[in-house]
Every structure is written in structure tokens, then in C-alpha cells.
Amino acid sequence: MSEKTNISMGKNELTDGDKIELKDILDTEAIQSFMDDFYALTNFGIGILDLHGEVLIGTGWQEICVKFHRVHPLTLNNCLQSDTYLSRNVKRGEFLEYKCKNNLRDIVTPIFVSDQHVGNLFLGQFMYEDEVPEIEVFENQGDMYGFDKEAYLNALSQVPKWSREKVNIVMNLYSKFAQIISNLLTSNLAMERALEDKKRSEAAKVKLIEELNRSNKELEQFAYVTSHDLQEPLRMISAFTSRLEREYNKLLDKKAGEYMSFITEGAKKMQVLIKDLLEYSRISGSKRVIEDINSNILVSNVLNNLGLQIQESGAQVFYNTLPVIKGDPVLLALLFQNLISNAIKFCGKNIPEVNIKCEDKKLEWLFSIHDNGIGISPEYFEKIFMIFQRLHDRGKYEGTGIGLTICNRIVERHGGRIWVESEPGKGSVFYFSISKIS
Ligand code: ADP
Numbered sequence: 069m070s071e072k073t074n075i076s077m078g079k080n081e082l083t084d085g086d087k088i089e090l091k092d093i094l095d096t097e098a099i100q101s102f103m104d105d106f107y108a109l110t111n112f113g114i115g116i117l118d119l120h121g122e123v124l125i126g127t128g129w130q131e132i133c134v135k136f137h138r139v140h141p142l143t144l145n146n147c148l149q150s151d152t153y154l155s156r157n158v159k160r161g162e163f164l165e166y167k168c169k170n171n172l173r174d175i176v177t178p179i180f181v182s183d184q185h186v187g188n189l190f191l192g193q194f195m196y197e198d199e200v201p202e203i204e205v206f207e208n209q210g211d212m213y214g215f216d217k218e219a220y221l222n223a224l225s226q227v228p229k230w231s232r233e234k235v236n237i238v239m240n241l242y243s244k245f246a247q248i249i250s251n252l253l254t255s256n257l258a259m260e261r262a263l264e265d266k267k268r269s270e271a272a273k274v275k276l277i278e279e280l281n282r283s284n285k286e287l288e289q290f291a292y293v294t295s296h297d298l299q300e301p302l303r304m305i306s307a308f309t310s311r312l313e314r315e316y317n318k319l320l321d322k323k324a325g326e327y328m329s330f331i332t333e334g335a336k337k338m339q340v341l342i343k344d345l346l347e348y349s350r351i352s353g354s355k356r357v358i359e360d361i362n363s364n365i366l367v368s369n370v371l372n373n374l375g376l377q378i379q380e381s382g383a384q385v386f387y388n389t390l391p392v393i394k395g396d397p398v399l400l401a402l403l404f405q406n407l408i409s410n411a412i413k414f415c416g417k418n419i420p421e422v423n424i425k426c427e428d429k430k431l432e433w434l435f436s437i438h439d440n441g442i443g444i445s446p447e448y449f450e451k452i453f454m455i456f457q458r459l460h461d462r463g464k465y466e467g468t469g470i471g472l473t474i475c476n477r478i479v480e481r482h483g484g485r486i487w488v489e490s491e492p493g494k495g496s497v498f499y500f501s502i503s504k505i506s
Pocket of ligand 1: 406410411412414439441442443444452457458459460466467468469470471472473496
């Protein structure tokens with residue numbers, strides 16, 4: 069009877085609060101086949117049962133069990149009592165023996181996963197060599213449960229009789245085997261759980277990125293619609309305040325004139341803000357244009373655009389030969405313009421000095437824009453790339469806090485990244501990379 073046997077062993081109520089099920093994690097097929105070979109070699113059977121009493125692996129089933137003891141409800145109950153007693157009392161790494169009420173012996177050693185007792189390994193239904201079977205006891209047993217006497221005694225005669233020494237050796241081996249299974253199951257489960265955790269956190273990350281993308285899209289949409297729609301009423305405010313100033317100048321006193329210039333000033337600031345917002349919202353929506361761009365010409369055009377700012381500040385901008393790069397000429401001009409303009413703007417008391425460099429990094433170009441300005445404290449290195457984040461009030465430095473967000477977007481669209489290195493009072497270096505692969 070070396071085939072895996074599907075005999076129900078009944079429930080033994082040992083599973084309160086258990087979460088890990090032995091049958092879910094045990095490679096029953098492999099162990100069954102291994103134990104079949106072991107049985108063929110040694111004639112020692114094995115049973116691996118979970119705590120519900122379900123037989124997961126079984127070899128060497130005795131006829132006395134299969135045809136008699138586990139068939140009659142009362143003798144089955146004796147078997148279950150034995151299973152329950154052994155399962156409850158056996159200690160980790162040890163084995164325990166019990167003479168069941170059907171007058172046969174069972175020995176058990178436990179299987180653990182981490183600290184959880186999940187099943188047992190049984191060597192069951194045998195007698196010791198030195199025990200003389202009390203035939204009379206079995207005859208009475210047979211009569212009591214209505215077993216066919218001859219068949220029952222014949223089954224009894226087939227019950228293996230082993231020396232105590234041999235049983236001890238086998239149980240030592242089984243107990244080691246149970247510990248190996250326990251260790252393997254524990255590490256398998258830990259690996260499985262770590263993998264699940266990883267999967268779960270990756271799925272959460274993907275979801276977060278999706279949500280971030282969606283909310284960015286919504287923000288861009290919102291920025292586009294509001295800034296676009298705000299342009300018209302703002303133009304009206306500017307136009308009519310100019311008219312008021314022009315046509316009613318004489319009727320207004322000094323205070324009213326002051327208020328009027330506040331309105332004009334406010335309207336101008338708002339126009340800049342709206343222009344920046346529109347620029348920002350257009351970047352992602354715009355079609356991807358990829359051209360070969362001579363960045364020397366690009367930077368020189370940008371410096372022309374910034375002519376007034378350079379003149380007023382006395383800034384000096386230096387750059388050596390810059391490469392031909394692949395990208396969108398309008399967006400890249402905007403990127404250089406924002407960074408050079410900031411490098412000049414945040415100069416503090418120094419006369420601005422700006423250095424533009426580029427390094428060939430095989431797969432990408434690494435540009436850097438160095439200035440000798442006020443610098444930035446490390447805790448703001450990431451924050452400044454977020455929309456509307458400014459480190460100074462407008463009274464000190466003009467701006468909307470959108471410029472670097474635009475730069476970030478443009479660099480992302482060119483397969484690169486942007487970051488800053490700086491120390492307060494010691495100038496800043498803004499780095500950005502542009503992928504060579506379009
Ligand atoms: P804005 O220039 O309109 O304020 P930006 O998004 O371009 O907005 O920059 C965000 C903030 O980062 C600025 O308000 C400033 O505090 C800081 N910053 C940017 N560039 C520099 C720089 N070159 N040196 C020092 N601080 C800078």
C-alpha cells in the first residue's frame with residue numbers, strides 16, 4: 069500500500085486561528101514520490117497530516133487501519149484520539165509515542181512554519197518486537213466492533229514488528245526530515261511574502277504615478293483654460309485703466325493717481341503670470357518636434373532676447389563651443405532662457421557672471437549653468453522645481469515660481485533630468501541632461 073491513500077482522518081480541532089495551511093505550501097507530489105522509494109527500500113511507512121487530520125502524504129498503510137480501525141466510527145475515534153493527543157503534546161524538534169486504544173503504536177514529530185505548528189509526520193500502527201500481541205484482546209476488539217474475525221486477525225499478523233532501536237533510528241531520521249521540511253517551508257513562505265510585498269508596493273507605485281499623471285493633466289487643463297479665459301478681462305482692465313489715466317488725469321487727485329498705478333502694476337504682474345501659466349500648460353500638449361540644433365546659435369539667440377536684463381545688470385555670460393543636439397528648438401530656447409535669466413536675476417549684490425558648459429556623456433549631453441549669485445539651501449533643491457514655489461517675496465525678486473517647473477517639463481520631454489547643486493552665498497549650478505536618442 070505505497071499509493072497515496074485518500075482516507076479521511078476526520079477533524080481534530082487543532083486549527084483555531086491557523087492561517088497557514090500545510091497543503092497549500094507542501095510539495096506533496098515530490099515528497100510522496102520520495103517517501104514511496106523510502107518505503108520500498110526500508111518498509112517503514114510515513115504519514116504527513118495537517119492539523120485538520122487530512123492525509124497529505126502516506127505510504128505503508130496497514131490493512132488493519134484501512135479496512136478496520138479507520139472504517140468503524142468507534143475505532144476511528146480511537147485513532148483520532150491518538151492523533152490529537154500526539155499532535156497536542158509533541159514538542160518542536162522532538163518525537164512522541166502513544167499506544168492507541170486500538171492497541172497499536174503511533175509516533176509523531178511535528179512540522180512548523182515559523183512559529184506555527186502546521187502538521188505532523190507519523191510513523192503509525194506498529195508493534196515492538198518484544199511485545200507479544202495479546203490475540204485475545206484483538207479477538208474481543210473484533211467481536212465488539214463486528215469485524216470479520218479471520219480477516220481482522222490476518223490483518224493483525226501483517227502489522228510490522230520492529231525493534232525499539234530501529235524505531236528510534238527511524239524516528240530520529242523522520243524528526244530531522246520534519247525539521248528540514250519546516251525550514252524549507254519557512255524560507256519559501258518568507259520569500260513568497262517578500263515577493264508579494266514587492267508586487268504590492270510596485271502596483272501601488274504604478275497607481276500613484278497614474279494618479280499623479282492624471283492630476284497633472286487636470287492641472288494643465290485647468291491652467292490652460294483659466295489663463296486663456298483670464299487674458300481677455302485682464303486686457304480690459306489694463307486698457308480701461310490706461311484710458312482713465314489718459315483722459316481723466318486732470319480730474320484725479322494724487323492719491324487716486326497712486327491707486328491707479330497700483331492697478332496698472334497689478335495688471336502687469338498678472339499678465340506675466342498668465343503668460344507663464346499658458347507656457348507651462350502648452351508644453352505637454354504641444355507636438356513633439358525634433359531637430360538638430362546648434363546650441364551655440366540657440367544660446368546666442370537667447371542672450372539676444374535677454375539683452376535688456378543683461379545690459380541693466382551688467383551681467384557677463386561665457387560659453388565655450390557647445391554641441392549640436394537633438395530636440396525642440398522652441399522648448400530648448402525657453403529652457404536656456406529661464407535658467408540664464410534666473411542666474412542673472414538671483415545675483416544678490418554681485419555683478420552676475422554666468423558660465424555655460426556641456427559635457428559629452430555618451431548617451432546624453434550634460435549641460436551646466438553656473439552663477440555667482442545668492443545660492444540655494446539644500447533643503448530647497450527639490451522644492452524649487454515645483455509649481456509656484458519661490459524662496460523670496462516679490463519685493464526682492466520678481467517672478468511667478470513657474471520657470472523651473474517649465475524647465476523640468478522641457479528636460480523630461482527630452483529624455484533627461486534637471487537638478488541643482490548650490491550653497492547659500494556661493495552661487496548655484498543648474499545641471500540638465502538631454503538625451504542623444506530622439
Ligand atoms: P521665479 O524665477 O519666477 O521665481 P522659478 O521657478 O524660475 O521661479 O524659480 C523658483 C525659485 O528658485 C526662485 O524663486 C528662487 O528662489 C530659486 N532660484 C531659481 N534659480 C535660482 C538661482 N540661479 N539662484 C538662486 N535661486 C534660484
